[in-house]
Amino acid sequence: MISDTLFIQFKDLFYSLSGIALKDYKKYLVEYRLQKFIGEGKQFAGYKDLYDALVSGYDSELRREFVDALTTNYTYFFREPEHFAFLAYYLKQYAPRQEYLRFWSAACSTGEEPYSIAIMVKKHLPSAFSNVKILATDISDKVLSIAQRREYSLEKIQKTMSHDTVKKYFKRAKNEALAKVSQEISDMVVFKKLNLMDPYPFTKQFDIVFLRNVLIYFENSEKEYIINKIASTLKPGGYLVVGLAESLVGVRHNLKQLKYSIYRKEP
Ligand SMILES: C[S@@+](CC[C@H](N)C(=O)[O-])C[C@H]1O[C@@H](n2cnc3c(N)ncnc32)[C@H](O)[C@@H]1O
Structure with a gap:
């Protein structure tokens, strides 16, 4: 689960990386879109770990994937x-x-x-x-x-x-x-x-x-x-x-x- 504070932090980070304000985005939508990074066998144990890795700024590929995941046009070949x-x-x-x-x-x-x-x-x-x-x-x-x-x-x-x-x-x-x-x-x-x-x-x-x-x-x-x-x-x-x-x-x-x-x- 993403706390209200973390939700705002993700939105701010996304804005600073992409210039897109997620005005009407609900928390569940951000959770849903970031869940591919979180959990057993995935890159991060929790949403806070993902956020910390993103703001540390070392991993530019991760930042790109994060922006892609929150962009509404996100898609790829043979998805699902x-x-x-x-x-x-x-x-x-x-x-x-x-x-x-x-x-x-x-x-x-x-x-x-x-x-x-x-x-x-x-x-x-x-x-x-x-x-x-x-x-x-x-x-x-x-x-x-x-x-x-x-x-x-x-x-x-x-x-x-x-x-x-x-x-x-x-x-x-x-x-x-x-x-x-x-x-x-x-x-x-x-x-x-x-x-x-x-x-x-x-x-x-x-x-x-x-x-x-x-x-x-x-x-x-x-x-x-x-x-x-x-x-x-x-x-x-x-x-x-x-x-x-x-x-x-x-x-x-x-x-x-x-x-x-x-x-x-x-x-
Ligand atoms: C996340 S993409 C889905 C792409 C693909 N179907 C997939 O599953 O990978 C969502 C797409 O829905 C489109 N969309 C949003 N609202 C729509 C609407 N009212 N009518 C038609 N398309 C819409 C967006 O422009 C966006 O390209």
Whole structure:
């Protein structure tokens, strides 16, 4: 647990490192976002130890990771691998029987999530199946333009992808430290600006909607509104995937809960 004093100290430190004031951030959100550093087998035993290490200023990599973790656009390739294992299963098991395939990355941030989905499609779907698209939306123009540039730090992507995957689905960028998502992968992805609270202008239903690590920004009533709207965009038997640490407790919906924060619409 973070004490009120420590909460303010973290916010001040974050402001001095990033220039971003976490005005509406609640304490639980800071706790949630920093929990990857804390606990058994992690870098620090408690939040105070993390804070002390950050202010000691010796570890600039730790400071960078801290800023990343508290930034709302935080994401990376193949985040929460359980969901990509599920996608692989779906692609092998169900996809070949579908007339068309549509996946939606509903808060896509800088593009790592939709490109990870596209890589899985390329890896696991029989190549004869061509009617497949991934829609990637976000409320922020800034992240969408980064996503469409499709260039990522080579050092970072190598942390969550095998050498083979990087070699196969990325090209060298002009800047040696970056890698660019290949054309065949990016051709599957369509980026659009969309606020999840606005009407959804879709004509085709989705197989799987990835609504991950965005629900924590909404009140329960807003979550309910969004979840039910998304449920209506799913194919019968389609799936909704939320972040592993997110919960739909207290949210009324008609989806069936499965493992790993995955929900299914009645077939
Ligand atoms: C932490 S990122 C999640 C990225 C990715 N889904 C993941 O799990 O790694 C949250 C994203 O939600 C977007 N977002 C926040 N509020 C939104 C809204 N009302 N409609 C659409 N996107 C929103 C932010 O711009 C941000 O890019």
